[in-house]
């Protein structure tokens with residue numbers, strides 16, 4: 190049975206409980222981070238913690254958490270569950286309060302929990318075969334830069350995509366591709382790689398920053414700029430990035446095949462470079 194972390198304690202997963210009055214349950218008033226694990230070590234942990242602080246600050250949580258303590262329980266979870274490859278999911282909620290739209294004025298104790306998931310990240314079929322994307326209107330709120338657990342629309346979108354034989358959905362707002370249901374979207378044309386500029390309409394991916402450096406090392410120029418569906422469909426290559434998918438090639442967008450309809454040379458090289466750097470910098 191998996192051991193999970195909740196509010197300072199490690200428990201069997203079936204014994205960890207959250208109050209029905211937790212604001213995460215009633216208002217999706219909570220934030221989260223997912224840190225991947227390779228060879229038993231955490232990838233980009235410090236940057237995930239910086240983004241956690243930012244999400245909590247933007248939502249006016251009254252107190253931030255201590256990163257050292259979070260690192261300690263992440264490592265302990267890996268050890269207890271003997272995880273060599275997979276992820277640690279961390280969620281921080283505003284806490285428990287009687288139901289009211291008006292947030293508690295005094296500081297309340299946040300609920301903090303985390304669990305591990307074992308997952309094959311390096312040898313994934315998606316990386317080998319590439320994925321198919323369908324596009325959908327972006328019906329999310331306009332603060333997608335905050336990593337909240339308000340994930341109903343992305344979940345509906347992913348489900349619609351898989352029901353229709355695709356692997357994921359990319360969201361479109363005002364004619365431009367924003368990002369995927371749980372990943373950043375990229376296209377490649379010649380020696381130029383495009384991903385949308387970061388603002389309040391997308392999440393600034395941690396993997397994205399690391400990948401940008403790898404792309405530069407491979408001699409490509411990264412441009413942060415809006416791109417349209419049409420531009421994406423005529424790209425040489427396309428891919429997604431996220432903590433758990435790393436760099437994953439996109440081989441089809443709606444009815445259009447991308448490139449030769451199989452993972453391209455550049456994306457394949459980029460994924461290898463990213464994994465090499467990620468392992469080197471893991472803690």
Ligand code: PMP
Nearest residue numbers: 371372373392394395396431432
């Ligand atoms: N955009 C969205 C909407 C996401 O949910 C994610 C995954 N957390 C990303 C982008 C990629 O972020 P990261 O590289 O930090 O996993």
